[in-house]
Amino acid sequence: MIRVLVAEDQSAVRAGLVLILRSAPDIEVVGEAGDGEQAVALARELRPDLVLMDVQMPRLDGVSATRQVVGEGLADVLVLTTFDLDEYVFGALRAGAAGFLLKNTDAKDLIASVRTVARGEGIVAPAVTRRLIAEFAAKPARRATADPAVLDSLTRREREVLSCVGEGLSNADIAARLDMAEATVKTHVSRLLGKLELRSRVQAAVLAQELGL
Amino acid sequence: MIRVLVAEDQSAVRAGLVLILRSAPDIEVVGEAGDGEQAVALARELRPDLVLMDVQMPRLDGVSATRQVVGEGLADVLVLTTFDLDEYVFGALRAGAAGFLLKNTDAKDLIASVRTVARGEGIVAPAVTRRLIAEFAAKPARRATADPAVLDSLTRREREVLSCVGEGLSNADIAARLDMAEATVKTHVSRLLGKLELRSRVQAAVLAQELGL
DNA sequence: CCTGGACTGCATCTTTCGATGTACCGCGAG
DNA sequence: CTCGCGGTACATCGAAAGATGCAGTCCAGG
Numbered sequence: 284m285i286r287v288l289v290a291e292d293q294s295a296v297r298a299g300l301v302l303i304l305r306s307a308p309d310i311e312v313v314g315e316a317g318d319g320e321q322a323v324a325l326a327r328e329l330r331p332d333l334v335l336m337d338v339q340m341p342r343l344d345g346v347s348a349t350r351q352v353v354g355e356g357l358a359d360v361l362v363l364t365t366f367d368l369d370e371y372v373f374g375a376l377r378a379g380a381a382g383f384l385l386k387n388t389d390a391k392d393l394i395a396s397v398r399t400v401a402r403g404e405g406i407v408a409p410a411v412t413r414r415l416i417a418e419f420a421a422k423p424a425r426r427a428t429a430d431p432a433v434l435d436s437l438t439r440r441e442r443e444v445l446s447c448v449g450e451g452l453s454n455a456d457i458a459a460r461l462d463m464a465e466a467t468v469k470t471h472v473s474r475l476l477g478k479l480e481l482r483s484r485v486q487a488a489v490l491a492q493e494l495g496l
Numbered sequence: 497m498i499r500v501l502v503a504e505d506q507s508a509v510r511a512g513l514v515l516i517l518r519s520a521p522d523i524e525v526v527g528e529a530g531d532g533e534q535a536v537a538l539a540r541e542l543r544p545d546l547v548l549m550d551v552q553m554p555r556l557d558g559v560s561a562t563r564q565v566v567g568e569g570l571a572d573v574l575v576l577t578t579f580d581l582d583e584y585v586f587g588a589l590r591a592g593a594a595g596f597l598l599k600n601t602d603a604k605d606l607i608a609s610v611r612t613v614a615r616g617e618g619i620v621a622p623a624v625t626r627r628l629i630a631e632f633a634a635k636p637a638r639r640a641t642a643d644p645a646v647l648d649s650l651t652r653r654e655r656e657v658l659s660c661v662g663e664g665l666s667n668a669d670i671a672a673r674l675d676m677a678e679a680t681v682k683t684h685v686s687r688l689l690g691k692l693e694l695r696s697r698v699q700a701a702v703l704a705q706e707l708g709l
Numbered sequence: 710c711c712t713g714g715a716c717t718g719c720a721t722c723t724t725t726c727g728a729t730g731t732a733c734c735g736c737g738a739g
Numbered sequence: 740c741t742c743g744c745g746g747t748a749c750a751t752c753g754a755a756a757g758a759t760g761c762a763g764t765c766c767a768g769g
Contacts, residue, residue: 377633381626405625412618413594419632420590438716451699454756465755466719473757483725484756485701486664492705495634651746667726678725679749686727696755697726 288331290322319343338364353379382406444471449491501544503535532556551577566592595619662704
């Protein structure tokens with residue numbers, strides 16, 4: 284039995300969703316929320332397998348609520364919205380949603396999608412999949428030079444310093460943040476440059492960028 | 497009528513796919529290819545609406561063939577494979593595929609997917625959608641600071657220098673590459689730092705990275 | 710115990726960077 | 740014409756970054 288929490292502010296729409304979900308024998312609607320905060324609270328309390336989350340909601344929007352629910356590991360989230368704005372789609376997916384559907388999805392597909400997400404898989408409405416792919420392809424591929432393995436040769440302190448360098452901080456800035464003498468920062472920079480076979484902090488910064496700091 | 501080209505090296509599998517597609521009244525299989533090169537050639541000749549492309553193929557692999565077909569704007573490509581390796585998935589999507597399915601997809605879903613892609617939408621097998629979302633979310637969102645518009649305030653020479661800085665080059669390196677005195681490079685660096693409100697070449701390098709050089 | 714290695718820390722010295730002042734060229738407005 | 744302006748170019752000088760040598764700490768093995 285898949286335990287679902289429905290979060291949607293418009294009660295009529297919410298009732299429709301619940302009706303659809305109840306028609307599936309293997310799905311149980313364990314709770315309903317009328318805003319984002321309530322959704323997060325109920326997710327904490329009820330521990331559903333999945334939250335069906337609307338994007339536009341009062342008090343706490345669906346994207347933020349998704350971030351919290353997923354961040355706390357409470358449940359998978361399937362986001363639902365009327366408008367397939369890039370802002371919603373990408374925001375929801377970055378927030379950790381396992382799926383993204385439009386409200387014009389028919390009952391059969393909605394139920395199938397809930398089952399898919401409950402299986403630990405993902406589902407994205409075809410209408411937005413193209414844009415997701417395009418957005419994905421637009422991002423530069425992780426280069427061979429950006430192999431996270433090279434970080435293994437660095438010590439904890441060196442990694443911390445590298446991270447700061449990646450933010451564009453000066454040695455003095457780093458010294459202040461990590462509470463050490465500027466001279467010490469220079470030592471670490473010098474060492475990590477050597478280990479990574481780089482010739483300046485600029486290259487280190489670029490590398491840090493590619494590695495996502 | 498959706499005109500489809502099937503590219504798959506194993507003839508038994510290909511026959512199966514063709515059989516499935518022919519069972520749909522609105523789908524017409526206009527050609528079959530046994531390797532990647534043939535797939536590209538037939539796509540040029542037949543101009544199908546969609547190419548159903550296997551990844552593993554002799555002579556030219558499916559990903560490369562996809563890149564060519566999409567690059568020339570010949571048709572949409574729906575990639576099909578047995579193994580959902582990240583390398584295949586991400587490679588195919590970067591190559592411009594409109595969809596990615598696994599071979600365990602049943603006949604009904606395959607036909608539905610073909611129709612979806614033919615409508616100009618996208619489709620990704622649920623089993624890989626999660627990883628696609630995760631990979632997507634892992635990439636840093638385009639920051640507000642990485643607004644290409646800021647480049648407008650720079651002169652041609654300054655942009656060239658910025659690009660070099662982004663590669664991690666020293667002033668001396670840049671002077672050599674752009675054939676000017678090191679002192680001049682410093683001038684340009686100094687100016688662009690001012691215009692972009694940055695405090696060091698390191699930040700400039702990071703910015704250049706975000707802008708894709 | 711003590712010894713060697715890995716990590717962290719600081720001080721000194723050279724190189725590089727960046728700010729600043731100045732100069733030349735091309736071009737359009739007055 | 741000539742004046743002003745934007746782009747490009749170079750030299751000088753104080754401030755940073757980077758290389759190098761060395762000391763203290765912690766820990767694993769002998």
